[in-house]
Amino acid sequence: MEKPMTGILRDHFPILAHNVYLNSCSYGALSHEVEAAFHSYLARRHEVGADWQGWMGLQEEVRALFARLIGAVPAEVAITTSASAGLDSFVSALAPQGSRNRIVVSDYEFPTVGQIWHAQERRGFEVVHVPEDEDGRIPFSRFEKAIDERTLAVSIAHVCYRHGAVNEIERIVRLAHANGAIVVLDAYQGLGQLPIDVHALDIDVLIGGALKYLLSSAGLGFLFVRKELIERFSPFVTGWFAQRDIAAMNIYAHDPAGDARRFETGTPPVPNLYAGKAGLELVLEVGIERIAAAIATLTARLKEGADELGARLATPKDPARHGAMIAIRSRDDQALVERLAERGIITSCRDGNLRVSPHFYNTEADIERLLVALADHRDLLA
């Protein structure tokens, strides 16, 4: 079989000319397209000052792009300034229903997710954690033990930000629904690198943002809520952009929109919408399936090379259980990131692991350069 192409659109990303950039799990590389988008926002400010009409149209374009990315319709998507803001808004609309007051949270969650759920304890929620093993796996039986008729919501990450392991979404969703609970998926670490279809997977709520594999900007996120659920939830965290008619300017009432816009709050992050559109268009133009295939070629070589070095992975080896991020155990992860950076290799670390996260613009040569550098710093591998 022919190997999928890697190094796609490399010359669109100036940083690649002088660095081996393997840090898309933290912040995607800046493209000429996204840079130009920021400039066009500034140009518009000089030309017309306040282009509210244009910006509202832009927000709808970005909403439609996020929807396309996850297989949703635009009316199911709220534009936010972060993934946290989307979750905060949704959670504010959730109330315990008698003894059904438990939120089951997997150990793969990003801190903001756990923190937001724990902040609800004084509103009568109980947070139950599903722990991971020493080797970073969460056996499905642990979800079976944690989820029951007291569970209101199950909160899972698609991909763990610490070591890149993927939660078994399909099985967890089936289990949650069989117990009458909704599923909140934090898709942030998977968006732009792994295919996802919210309706095929029967996801109820999803949060994400634009700065990682979506190649856009900080300050732009979104929240998906399944159509059938939207009108059941009326958030306390709200504002004028959540109203049915934003232009009504009615100080005497709160009339939330009938679609997912009801989860929005104030003025949208206009400059980031420019960047968001450019980044999302780039990703969708390359195509998620093609991106996933390119990444799989690179991670396969990385795992093989790491093995040859005797490095220990924190990420499961099975390609079905991880995406772009491969985490390598280190004695001193921060020092390793710094040593690599001195050689122009950009990575990041969490929880004692070096995180290596290629995207479609990386090549096999990037992986080889990393492996040579890791061999020189074997003393920092655990």
Ligand SMILES: Cc1ncc(COP(=O)(O)O)c(C=O)c1O
């Ligand atoms: C899985 C995951 N969820 C959430 C976040 C944070 O999102 P935000 O800062 O947009 O709230 C991150 C950021 O690194 C993440 O990796």
